[in-house]
Amino acid sequence: MAIKVHGSLLSTATMRVLACLEEKELDYEFIPVNLRAGEPKKEPFLSLNPFGQVPVLEDGDLKLFESRAITTYIAYTYAKNGTPLISQDPKKMAMVFVWMEVEAQRYENAAAKLTWELCIKPITGRATDDAVVEEYEAKLATVLDVYEDRLANSKYLGGDCFTLADFHHLPTLNYLMGTKIKALFDSRIHVNTWCADILARPAWKKAFAMKDNK
Amino acid sequence: MAIKVHGSLLSTATMRVLACLEEKELDYEFIPVNLRAGEPKKEPFLSLNPFGQVPVLEDGDLKLFESRAITTYIAYTYAKNGTPLISQDPKKMAMVFVWMEVEAQRYENAAAKLTWELCIKPITGRATDDAVVEEYEAKLATVLDVYEDRLANSKYLGGDCFTLADFHHLPTLNYLMGTKIKALFDSRIHVNTWCADILARPAWKKAFAMKDNK
Numbered sequence: 001m002a003i004k005v006h007g008s009l010l011s012t013a014t015m016r017v018l019a020c021l022e023e024k025e026l027d028y029e030f031i032p033v034n035l036r037a038g039e040p041k042k043e044p045f046l047s048l049n050p051f052g053q054v055p056v057l058e059d060g061d062l063k064l065f066e067s068r069a070i071t072t073y074i075a076y077t078y079a080k081n082g083t084p085l086i087s088q089d090p091k092k093m094a095m096v097f098v099w100m101e102v103e104a105q106r107y108e109n110a111a112a113k114l115t116w117e118l119c120i121k122p123i124t125g126r127a128t129d130d131a132v133v134e135e136y137e138a139k140l141a142t143v144l145d146v147y148e149d150r151l152a153n154s155k156y157l158g159g160d161c162f163t164l165a166d167f168h169h170l171p172t173l174n175y176l177m178g179t180k181i182k183a184l185f186d187s188r189i190h191v192n193t194w195c196a197d198i199l200a201r202p203a204w205k206k207a208f209a210m211k212d213n214k
Numbered sequence: 215m216a217i218k219v220h221g222s223l224l225s226t227a228t229m230r231v232l233a234c235l236e237e238k239e240l241d242y243e244f245i246p247v248n249l250r251a252g253e254p255k256k257e258p259f260l261s262l263n264p265f266g267q268v269p270v271l272e273d274g275d276l277k278l279f280e281s282r283a284i285t286t287y288i289a290y291t292y293a294k295n296g297t298p299l300i301s302q303d304p305k306k307m308a309m310v311f312v313w314m315e316v317e318a319q320r321y322e323n324a325a326a327k328l329t330w331e332l333c334i335k336p337i338t339g340r341a342t343d344d345a346v347v348e349e350y351e352a353k354l355a356t357v358l359d360v361y362e363d364r365l366a367n368s369k370y371l372g373g374d375c376f377t378l379a380d381f382h383h384l385p386t387l388n389y390l391m392g393t394k395i396k397a398l399f400d401s402r403i404h405v406n407t408w409c410a411d412i413l414a415r416p417a418w419k420k421a422f423a424m425k426d427n428k
Contacts, residue, residue: 050360051320062305066315073308091276094287101280104318106265146264 003028006048007055008035009211010123012115012171013067014055018210019170020071022203025082030210068104071164083203085164096158099150099165102143103157110140111172118179141184144191151190166198174199174208217242220262221269222249223425224337226329226385227281228269232424233384234285236417239296244424282318285378297417299378310372313364313379316357317371324354325386332393355398358405365404380412388413388422 003021005028007014021028033039033054041052048056049065056063057070059077064070075085087093113136117128150157158165173195176182185195198204217235219242221228235242247253247268255266262270263279270277271284273291278284289299301307327350331342364371372379387409390396399409412418 050363051316062308064308064312066312066319069308069311069315072311073304076307077304090287090291093290094276094278094283097283097286098278098280101283102265105280149264 004031004058005029005055006031006033006045006058008033010035010120011054012112012175013053015171015174015207016067016168017055017057017070017074019204019207020074020085020167022206023083023085023167023201024074024078026074026078068100068164068168071168075164083162085162085167087159087161087163092159096163096165099157100168102146103165103168106143107140107169108172110136110143111169111176114140114179114181115172115175118181119175137181137184140181144184144188147191147194148188151194156194162198162201166194170198170201170204174204218245218272219243219269220245220247220259220272222247224249224334225268226326226389227267229385229388229421230281230382231269231271231284231288233418233421234288234299234381236420237297237299237381237415238288238292240288240292282314282378282382285382289378297376299376299381301373301375301377306373310377310379313371314382316360317379317382320357321354321383322386324350324357325383325390328354328393328395329386329389332395333389351395351398354395358398358402361405361408362402365408370408376412376415380408384412384415384418388418 003026005014005017005021007017007030009015009032018028018030033045035054039045040049040054045056046052048058048063051065053065055067055070056065057073058064059073064073071085079086079088087096114133117133117136121128147157154160156162156166173185177185177195177199186192217240219228219231219235221231221244223229223246232242232244247259249268253259254263254268259270260266262272262277265279267279269281269284270279271287272278273287278287285299293300293302301310328347331347331350335342361371368374370376370380387399391399391409391413400406
């Protein structure tokens, strides 16, 4: 039975899962969920995710939510397919987990807020709150200063190879590249090189192109 | 060489790591870091964690920060010691990862804010902001409603066994049990049973007792 992804192409979390399946060269069926109609907050979706948010992955009888848990499951379960995304060396994997946490707890906190204010609100006809943008721009800059130091000594955040630690950044990074926040990434030489590298990955381009083909 | 933990017993993230080492019955050296003196924001600590926060774990030449990355490393590397905390079954481990994400992204968001307002601010002579408490109390209640449904059908959040998914809650849960927020846990029968179970774990009690012995 093919893997199924219930989600929305507007959702950064859904894009994270779709791009992961592309990196692993796995076949899947995409089942669109209508966010504007409030479908995630109603049955039958709530039985898939009681928090009422996309995406949900079905792999046989297994039903998973939380995008980073899904990508971790895919990376471990389909370790031999496509791009590894994890390390089999426990010490190297420990560093991948460290930078996965940094993304989830520090980068995402600022990046998601900025994506919401500068990208999603304008799309949905709401006004951007400039004070919020200023606050989270400063927070993101602090995180990127640490990234700049790390990437001066390591090709990728998790180590020498592209892993989930880098990969998880892609959906919000892609959105922010279309805003004034791009300057924060461009002005840091190692961050800039890293961004160009990971945004150019064919799997990401393929997942992102689904938006245009819809 | 023994495992070293640089941290503070006031820090919930440090307590998470110490209790994990107790669950795994591992020897370790605790190296206190003085938060009030701003030690985490200065060298030599910044070389251990560029974000300037406790805890940091040293295991031989490996230096790790981010408490949940540290516990995940310990659980995988010392899988055969003490309490397993992870599952060797990929599908069962997928569910553990789902509920680890729920804790980190949803529970912690509310619980950490409430712990700060109701526990840490009073200790450090600052006034609690009642409006913030009200806002995050409502958010925590929504998360606990989902927990109540989950725990009606599963002894622990991640499945049949106690894992990192439950374990990661302990430090803030312990703080909140001493506040009016306890009522949110007490009023949900399955959540209440789960709380009593995990708070009674000898490893947690041993780590927590370090505060009294200091």
